[in-house]
Amino acid sequence: MILAVASGKGGTGKTTVSVNLARMLGANVQLLDCDVEEPNAHLFLRAEPNAQTVVTIPVPQVDEGLCDGCGACAEFCEYHAIVCFGPTPLIFAEMCHGCGGCAMVCPHKAITETDKRIGMVETVQAQDITLIQGRLDIGVAMAPPLIRAVKARLQDGIPAILDAPPGTSCPVIATLRSSDFVVLVTEPTPFGLHDLKLAVEMVRELGIPFGVVVNRYGVGDNRVHAFCSEQQIPVLLEIPDDRRIAEACSRGELIVDALPEYRGLFQSLIDKTMHRQKVGIA
């Protein structure tokens, strides 16, 4: 079971939901921090990484002796990482997504690939929770290959919770692909609703079953609930707008540890999502 926790708007509580679910599960669980531009789940687990691996992507290099400047590589590249206006192509490695297409289309076999470092994958063991997090290098603007490297560490047979980056762009898609269920965390504000609608469109396009968690329930208005009911989207959980929750989070504490009265809430979310076969949410 792979559960992804996403949102349109940032700062709605994806990590809060992810880490509390992981702890509440009370069994071996893999927690993947896929927000590789600013991983923060580790702040709640208080453990040091016990393994680090460098992640690279293949970027092209041109053998000028073999290149005749035909420009087939530049024509192929969707990301303008290669342009060809002189005797040999210019390469912008920071634009390259590492697909390898340029080397394949080169009629003179003048392009080979070399590894370019983009970041690290780190593993943190905190009791039952195995946290696997990506950490994109500063100055690198290429999150999806690192997210795929984080997900490549997933082990079959152990439940997994994926903490997604905010938004609806490529890094989020890279995170959500191949997950079994998506929880969309939002807040009951106009901004929360606006971005929730974008996130709903995205998840529907991906064809993954999903439901909504409303965080800071009590602020704002009821338009998120109205939208969900009109669209027949299950509201799986409402987390109250409780100052003590914010205080616990600001100290790096888990809600289920600091405020045990909320354990039932997170347990119900596990029942409705990770164990959803049993309760029949499609």
Next chain:
Amino acid sequence: MKIAFTTSGNELAAPLDTRFGRAPRFLIYDLEGETLELVNNQQNLNAAQGAGIQSAGTAARSGAQALVSGHCGPKAFRVLQAAGIRVFYSNTSTVAEALDAYRQGTLVESKTADVDGHWE
């Protein structure tokens, strides 16, 4: 010789666009023939990234040997250099004024980009 000017308009009196990568079009002026043509650069307006590189490619394909714009970033500059296009910066308000300045020789050719890339 042809010179490319970045602009949002379609005549010499039109404003000189200070952006290079996301300028809506190029006005290509032929100094000898005193004729102009317009080259669309709209494909870049919504590009997430690589607008400067693509824009430089468009300028190169236009046959221009010089470019006059407000600014140019490092990636675009590398492409323009590879394509043998000389780069001039101008802060005049219209294409016509920039052209006059070029003719009078008051525009200085730049050997570097004058702004950082968006991620640098």
